[in-house]
Amino acid sequence: MARKTGNGSQPQDGMTAKDFGVVFDRFQSTVSRYDCGRFCAPLNNGEPVCCSTDNAIPIVDKTEFELLKGRSDLWHLYKPTDATSRQIVKELHKSCTAIECKGARFCERDNRTMACRAFPFYPYFTREGALVGLATYWGFEDRCWLISNMQVVERDFVQEFIAAYEYIFARDAEELKSMKSQSAYHRRTFSRRNEPIALIGRDGGFFKVLPHSGRIVPLAADKLPQYGAYVSVAAYRRAVKEAGGDAKAAEQTFLQRPPVAGSAKAAAAKAKAPSIS
Ligand code: SF4
Numbered sequence: 001m002a003r004k005t006g007n008g009s010q011p012q013d014g015m016t017a018k019d020f021g022v023v024f025d026r027f028q029s030t031v032s033r034y035d036c037g038r039f040c041a042p043l044n045n046g047e048p049v050c051c052s053t054d055n056a057i058p059i060v061d062k063t064e065f066e067l068l069k070g071r072s073d074l075w076h077l078y079k080p081t082d083a084t085s086r087q088i089v090k091e092l093h094k095s096c097t098a099i100e101c102k103g104a105r106f107c108e109r110d111n112r113t114m115a116c117r118a119f120p121f122y123p124y125f126t127r128e129g130a131l132v133g134l135a136t137y138w139g140f141e142d143r144c145w146l147i148s149n150m151q152v153v154e155r156d157f158v159q160e161f162i163a164a165y166e167y168i169f170a171r172d173a174e175e176l177k178s179m180k181s182q183s184a185y186h187r188r189t190f191s192r193r194n195e196p197i198a199l200i201g202r203d204g205g206f207f208k209v210l211p212h213s214g215r216i217v218p219l220a221a222d223k224l225p226q227y228g229a230y231v232s233v234a235a236y237r238r239a240v241k242e243a244g245g246d247a248k249a250a251e252q253t254f255l256q257r258p259p260v261a262g263s264a265k266a267a268a269a270k271a272k273a274p275s276i277s
């Protein structure tokens with residue numbers, strides 16, 4: 001979670017350790033039935049991309065770290081390794097801290113951060129301020145398999161994701177502001193790219209945010225975007241080879257265009273396009 005400027009403003013001025021405990025209890029569903037780390041790890045020295053601080057440094061509230069430290073020894077403070085990571089840590093708000101876990105082999109499901117649970121998604125807000133669904137951190141689109149396979153995301157995950165963020169936003173005005181800014185930044189970036197933003201609707205179904213206008217229209221599951229190494233088996237094979245991995249072995253586990261999750265299909269049948277852009 002990235003935030004905040006903290007002025008004690010309403011509704012409340014932050015999440016307590018206890019609040020994070022509530023969120024962790026309620027946000028437990030797995031994102032899909034696939035162990036997606038198997039597909040991205042061959043491109044990243046055998047480690048899932050989102051579980052190594054070389055790619056993504058977990059930023060948490062100090063109160064979230066307080067909770068985690070009380071539950072497990074999985075996490076420690078992150079020590080920057082280069083100029084970029086030093087800058088990231090230097091620019092953190094005083095209520096936040098950068099942390100690192102012991103690595104994917106030691107992962108403890110119950111003691112994952114909010115950032116681990118939500119990745120690669122963030123809550124997408126329209127210009128008018130409506131939380132309409134899940135968008136992705138596109139900076140990982142070339143390496144994260146899930147960003148190229150949003151159709152596999154389970155309905156339970158989406159519901160728990162939305163409920164968890166709504167709980168946080170009711171208590172942390174700066175986090176709300178930060179996610180609205182993230183959505184606006186996404187719109188600007190994709191308008192420059194002249195590409196739509198793919199969304200998973202909060203009530204089911206898939207949508208796209210049109211560049212420039214920000215209008216939201218339905219998107220068929222088989223038209224969800226695919227990127228980089230995940231556009232074809234040949235591209236995957238090439239990318240793994242370039243990354244120094246065993247392309248043949250990787251290819252045997254790689255899954256291209258798996259079907260829409262059953263639970264997502266049922267929800268999509270009922271979903272309507274958000275009525276606001
Ligand atoms: S969420 Fe993306 S980056 Fe993380 S393990 Fe799954 S495919 Fe890899």
Ligand code: SF4
Nearest residue numbers: 051101103104107116
């Ligand atoms: S706690 Fe688990 S999911 Fe989170 S970064 Fe560590 S290995 Fe990955």
